[in-house]
Amino acid sequence: MVLTLLTTLHFALFYMPGLACAFVLAERLRLSTPQFYAVVLASSCSLGYLAFWAYVGDPILGRAFSALVIAGSGLYCIVHRDLFWRGGRLQLWFPLIATFFLTLFYLGLGFLFGGLDQPLVTARVRFTHPLPVDNMLSLTFADILANEKPSSDFMGERWNMSDRPPLQAGITLLYSPLFGMYKVLQYQILGVLLQTSVLLGMWFFIDIFQSARLEKAKALLFVILSYFLLIHSFYTWPKLLPAGLVLIGYQLLHTSAGQKNPTDQTVAGVMIGTVFTLAMLGHGGTIFALIGIGLILLATRRLPARRILLAAVIAGAVLYLPWLGYQRYIDPPGDRLIKIHLGGQHELTSLSAFETIRTSYSRLSPEEILEKKGLNLAFVLWLSPLSSAPQVFEAFRSGALDKGLEILRTGFFFHLFLTIAIPLFGLFVVPFKLKKRVEIDVPESRRIFLVGIVGVLAWVLMLFGYPEAVAAVHHGSYFYPIVLMIAPVLVAGSYSGSWSFFLLLLQGLLFLLWIPLPPNGLDLVPARETLLANGFQAGFGLLALLAFLGLLSVLGYAAISPQETNPALYVPPDRQVRGQVGEKC
Numbered sequence: 055m056v057l058t059l060l061t062t063l064h065f066a067l068f069y070m071p072g073l074a075c076a077f078v079l080a081e082r083l084r085l086s087t088p089q090f091y092a093v094v095l096a097s098s099c100s101l102g103y104l105a106f107w108a109y110v111g112d113p114i115l116g117r118a119f120s121a122l123v124i125a126g127s128g129l130y131c132i133v134h135r136d137l138f139w140r141g142g143r144l145q146l147w148f149p150l151i152a153t154f155f156l157t158l159f160y161l162g163l164g165f166l167f168g169g170l171d172q173p174l175v176t177a178r179v180r181f182t183h184p185l186p187v188d189n190m191l192s193l194t195f196a197d198i199l200a201n202e203k204p205s206s207d208f209m210g211e212r213w214n215m216s217d218r219p220p221l222q223a224g225i226t227l228l229y230s231p232l233f234g235m236y237k238v239l240q241y242q243i244l245g246v247l248l249q250t251s252v253l254l255g256m257w258f259f260i261d262i263f264q265s266a267r268l269e270k271a272k273a274l275l276f277v278i279l280s281y282f283l284l285i286h287s288f289y290t291w292p293k294l295l296p297a298g299l300v301l302i303g304y305q306l307l308h309t310s311a312g313q314k315n316p317t318d319q320t321v322a323g324v325m326i327g328t329v330f331t332l333a334m335l336g337h338g339g340t341i342f343a344l345i346g347i348g349l350i351l352l353a354t355r356r357l358p359a360r361r362i363l364l365a366a367v368i369a370g371a372v373l374y375l376p377w378l379g380y381q382r383y384i385d386p387p388g389d390r391l392i393k394i395h396l397g398g399q400h401e402l403t404s405l406s407a408f409e410t411i412r413t414s415y416s417r418l419s420p421e422e423i424l425e426k427k428g429l430n431l432a433f434v435l436w437l438s439p440l441s442s443a444p445q446v447f448e449a450f451r452s453g454a455l456d457k458g459l460e461i462l463r464t465g466f467f468f469h470l471f472l473t474i475a476i477p478l479f480g481l482f483v484v485p486f487k488l489k490k491r492v493e494i495d496v497p498e499s500r501r502i503f504l505v506g507i508v509g510v511l512a513w514v515l516m517l518f519g520y521p522e523a524v525a526a527v528h529h530g531s532y533f534y535p536i537v538l539m540i541a542p543v544l545v546a547g548s549y550s551g552s553w554s555f556f557l558l559l560l561q562g563l564l565f566l567l568w569i570p571l572p573p574n575g576l577d578l579v580p581a582r583e584t585l586l587a588n589g590f591q592a593g594f595g596l597l598a599l600l601a602f603l604g605l606l607s608v609l610g611y612a613a614i615s616p617q618e619t620n621p622a623l624y625v626p627p628d629r630q631v632r633g634q635v636g637e638k639c
Contacts, residue, residue, distance in 0.1 A: 057161060057170065057243070058597060060236065064244050065154055067229055071127035072098035077137050078130075083321060088258040088305050091149060092325055095254055095299065099221060099332045100373075106224030107376065109199040110384070116200065120231050148612045149257040155605040156278060156287075157250045161243065162598030164288040166591055167572040173242035179573040181285045182463045189290045193241045195223035200230055205385065212402065216381040216388030221336040222248060222292035245290025252283070252294040252536070255301030260540060262308050262502065264495040269547035271613040272554050273540050278605070279558070279565040281466050282473045282527070282535050296336035297532035300343045303329040304505075307351070308498070310358040323358070323365025331370040335377060338391060342516065343531035346509020354501055395529060398522030414518060426519025433525045434514060436469035459567065468526045470510065473535045476564070477542035480557045483550050494548040499541060506538045 075097035076090050085093065101123050109116030131138075138147075169176030174193075178185040191208075195215050198207055208215050225248065226241060233240045256277060260270045277283055286294050303326055310322045333340040351357050381388025389407040393399045397410040405413065415423065449458030466472045513530045517523045527535060547554030 055593075056236070057165065057239075057594070058158065060240055061158055061161060061243050061247065062154075064229065064240065065157065065247050067124060067232070068098055068225070068244070068247060069094065069150065070131050071101050071123055072096070074127040074130040077134060083318070086309065087146065088261070088302060088309065089322075089325060090146075091254050091258060092302050092306060092329055095251060095302065096325070096328050096332055099225065099295070099299070099336075100328070102225030102228045103221055103332070103335060103373070104224070105228035106199070106220045109196075109224075109227050110380070113200050113202060116227060117231050120228050123228060124232070145612070145615065148608055149254050152257070152605055152608040152612075153247075153250055153253045155601045155608065156253050157243075157247045158601035159278075159598055159605060160250065160284060160287045161246055162594045162596075162601060163284065163569055164246075165594045166569065166598065168591055169573065170239065173239050176573060177242065177289045180288060181281070181568050182289075182467050183460065185289055189245070190241075191218055192222040192226050192245070192290075192292060193238070195220075196226040196230055199223075200227060213390060214385050214388060216385035217390040219292060219335055219337050220377060220380075221332060222290075222295065242290065245292075246287055248292070249287040249290055249294035252287075252298035252301070252532075253278070255298035255305075256536060256540065258305045259301040259537075260544070262305060262495065262498050263541075263544050264493065264498070265544045265548055266493070268613045269544055269551070269554060271609040272547055272558050273543045275606075275609060276477070276543050276558050276561050277536055277539050279561050280473065280539060281565060281568050282532075282539075284565070284568065285467065286528075286532065291337075291528065293337045293339065293528070293532045296333035296340045297343075297536060299329045299333035299336065300340060300347075300531070300533045301536065303333065304347060307347070307358060308356075310362050311351075311356050319359055319361045320365045323362035324369040326358075326362065327366030327369030328373065330366070331373040334370075334374060337531075339529065339531045340533070341531075342513040343509060343533035345512050345516075346505050346534070349508055349512065350501060350505045354504075356501065395517055395523045398518030400522065411518075423519075427515055429520035430514040430517055430525035433468075433520060434470045434510065436465060436471060459571065462567070467528075468524075470525075470527050470535060470538075473527065474538040474542070476557055476561055477539045477546075480546035480553065481542050483546055483553045494544060499545055502537060502541050506534055506541065510534050510538075 072094035076085075076093040079085065079093055080090060105116060105119055105123070108119040164177065164180055165173075167180075169180070174187075174190045177189055178187070194208055195218060197203065198205060198215065205215055222245070226244065229240075229244060253274070256274055260273060263270070265273075283294070306322065306326050306329065310319070310326065330340075330344060334344075357363065387406075392407040393403065393405075393410045397407065397414045399410045399414055403410060418426070445458075445461070447458075509531075513534070514525050517525050517529065523529070543554055543557055546557060
């Protein structure tokens, strides 16, 4: 009950400011539904970023800003509550409702065997091998600023606070005055709902394919039932939130490059620049996603108008330059991760990032450089779990489930190919089907495939190389695993609905492998009532089940509900002009 109430509270607190900003903007501009949600997500994140700067100035100023944002947005939403239901716009809220159910679903599965008293430790060991303490860094960052502690409390002398992105720490600061009891649990809940916001980006990104709505629902469910999304939502590294921002930003780019963009070009450019820059402020690995997107849009001549690009660059500079100033002047140098990933330099050095990269490569021959990049690619395509299948089967046969899953869990955590293997397997149906069953935007699908493939190759080439900087999934952008799951499933479904259903079923069965085993190496406090002797928590199991059923209901209704006559526009009814229809989900 406590978990459900706190999740509902923080979900409302996080999205209220964004909804207030979106409604205010929608009263003045014509917004498509993706643009409306882009404003919601970007506004809620931007206010967290502003809270970061308020707390940098003074904790008293920060707490006053938090109170103003929470009280002001709450009051606006209460006074203008008719905006939520005006015109019977139930479909407008499908993405948000689905995201809420997804948050509860992952939280219920995460605490299925207890651990509510030590949520951050539980998150590090629940679904995979013991992970580092990175999931608590945003809380530590926020705690140092809010309580004026010495920066050495962050991670000692080896890391500066400026080495880590500020966005999730800022959002934590924004709501930290309300944490009170269950401080760490509330931080865990907030972190999970920030990561599950990636579903908002997926919901609108998937419209680019112009596939059947039932196939879109299958593709969304496929990603939801991926081990990738489960582990990285519950273990709250600040990486899925940036992926969601990039996904919805790509959708805005796609719209702005078309002929039916109803929004002023300057406004569209500001939106694009804002969401992409917030993604960069969420995690630096976003740069790999932006490079892949930029290369393909440039090569296929799908870049938006120069006015849009200029507005995007200006908006991005306004947001990002203050953080560069913080890294350079307040907590220098702030380039440790760049030196590690691009220069392979783990030891502390006074050299600049550029000098570190140049020095590291100058020590290698061309053959050694090629070997490192080849090892990066081999790490991405790692298949040793398949070669270790006999050991896995033997472990399962003897009842040593933990030992058998250890290889699989490690492989799925680190290696990209295992995350996207089932979707890519689904493409085998394409050569045997000469005619598509349902429509799909083939040129755009091909372009998105190229974005994924070229982006991954650029990431592999830019990382310094094995063993100094390994091309592990968590060292890159989470945009690519999601894209390379969605695109193949949609393409396969356009040829055979039963085949896409089979892929979904296979994914669901694989997903079940991670659920029933309790965490290793953790003495979890049992609940008062347990269903089974091994500590299974009946309440959390029921919560996960009900949340999943709710999620299925939303996806199912969105797939079969009547199609709107207008494909995109969200215009408040009191500002519609003749011949225009309101919203579409």
